[in-house]
Amino acid sequence: MPGLRSKSLLTSAALALLLTASAALAQTGPLTGTGKPGTKSLVPMPYNANPEVALNIDVSRRQPKIGEMVELCFSASRTGYVTVWDVGTSGRVARIFPNQHAGTAASATQVNGGQRYCAGTDGDPFAFEVSGPTGQDELYIVWTATAELQPQRADFATAAELSAAFEDLKRKAPDSWATFKTAFEIVGPDGPVAPPLPPPQNGGASPPAPLPDAAPAPGQAPAPVPPASQTTAAAGAQVYILAMGSNVKPLTKSNQDAAMFVDGFRRLFSVPSSNIRVYNNVYRAQFKEGMEWLRERAGPKDFVVVYYSGHGAQIPDDDGDEADGLDEVFVTYDVEGKARPSADDLVRDDEYAAWVNGLQTNQVLSVIDACHSGGLTRGVGEVVMGANPKFYVVPNLGPQAAPVAQGNGAVMPVAMRSLAPAVTRAKNTPKGTTLAAAREDQSALEAETGSLFTLALLETLSRERSGTMADMFALTSRMVEARTGSRQTPVMVGERTVAERITIQP
Structure with missing residues (x-):
């Protein structure tokens, strides 16, 4: 299971909504040039730091391990409609809030300005479970003045598709939408592992002497x-x-x-x-x-x-x-x-x-x-x-x-x-x-x-x-x-x- 998944806690059935990263992000891209699977490419997304709408989103663990549960908390300083999207580590994108386990079919959640909301907590009918593979997971929160400005789809095959779905926002009034992005690192059961440094091929450097x-x-x-x-x-x-x-x-x-x-x-x-x-x-x-x-x-x-x-x-x-x-x-x-x-x-x-x-x-x-x-x-x-x-x-x-x-x-x-x-x-x-x-x-x-x-x-x-x-x-x-x-x-x-x-x- 890639990235995060929301899992219903109402029944014992595995009602899993896969929250996965875009195919573009899963490809071996030009970002680091390592040539290893999972290296992320740069995918541009619409961005608007609307000065009238302060957005924030936090994840309860900075480096969660695969299999651990996390909580998400977010807020908007202005009343409107919010969606939270997960650009995970395996190749797809999905909306994690609202989701199919939240008890609503709405494509966006109405929020009150200045109020902090948390999802995946003890009182919710769902939880967020961290799944593999390891790597950087990104959260993209979008605020709009009306629900109609939000995409109606809940998942996309690639981050490029998500970007295209939000492309129309750039043509809307700047005060009618806002975005914010954060990220966290999914690690294995033994914690983060630093990549090895290639051994030097040259003899040394001058000056000076030790x-x-x-x-x-x-x-x-x-x-x-x-x-x-x-x-x-x-x-x-x-x-x-x-x-x-x-x-x-x-x-x-x-x-x-x-x-x-x-x-x-x-x-x-x-x-x-x-x-x-x-x-x-x-x-x-x-x-x-x-x-x-x-x-x-x-x-x-x-x-x-x-x-x-x-x-x-x-x-x-x-x-x-x-x-x-x-x-x-x-x-x-x-x-x-x-x-x-x-x-x-x-x-x-x-x-x-x-x-x-x-x-x-x-x-x-x-x-x-x-x-x-x-x-x-x-x-x-x-x-x-x-x-x-x-x-x-x-x-x-x-x-x-x-x-x-x-x-x-x-x-x-x-x-x-x-x-x-x-x-x-x-x-x-x-x-x-x-x-x-x-x-x-x-x-x-x-x-x-x-x-x-x-x-x-x-x-x-x-x-x-x-x-x-x-x-x-x-x-x-x-x-x-x-x-x-x-x-x-x-x-x-x-x-x-x-x-x-x-x-x-x-």
């Missing part, structure tokens, strides 16, 4: 590194790696991204574990602690790599240095579960630049797998099924600042801005080279096996035998652009010389 291991640093240390004989490097220089993940919902792969990145780069540079810090679900205080560790440890000749995977966001500028009045921020794990996160729960771009610029070395490579601009946080457009945008719309900021967006919660703008610091703004531009996951007008995407930019960068580094990091990044950018149909194009900003000095050797 030194013998010292006492383990605080934080999460990886396994011992391979022999250093593969790397010829600048004498006396060391590499330091700070890697951070933040699985703020609906993201589930950010911590895995950080672990895979560290595994790839420590092998590439033969980095001792004492020179590495990894933070899973990083909090703001840990982010700052890690940067302080780099400031104290890395000398003028050393090389620093800072990696972050998670959401980016925008909040009102606090010091007047932003032309658009907004600061880009890293969304640390402080915000998880908070209805009103404050600015103190985030890391501003100005702060990050100050921390980087305070390092003793100028050789800094920032690798940012996030996006930092809301783009179309209001308005009609498309959202893709098969991947999660890594942008967080701060739902209701605390007293330090006004809300950024009053629309659809914490996900789903169409156009985004990556952390690509403007060269004309020295204050919030970190020194060194920044490898950003997407252009200003795009989203950085997380797929079933990890974030696309990180996966592609590691794949490139494991395959190519020679060249500079700048060369590796150019190949990575083209790979991501091709696999996403030009929906995501990584960009390099800052001083290219840092990336050009890193040489991959056979």
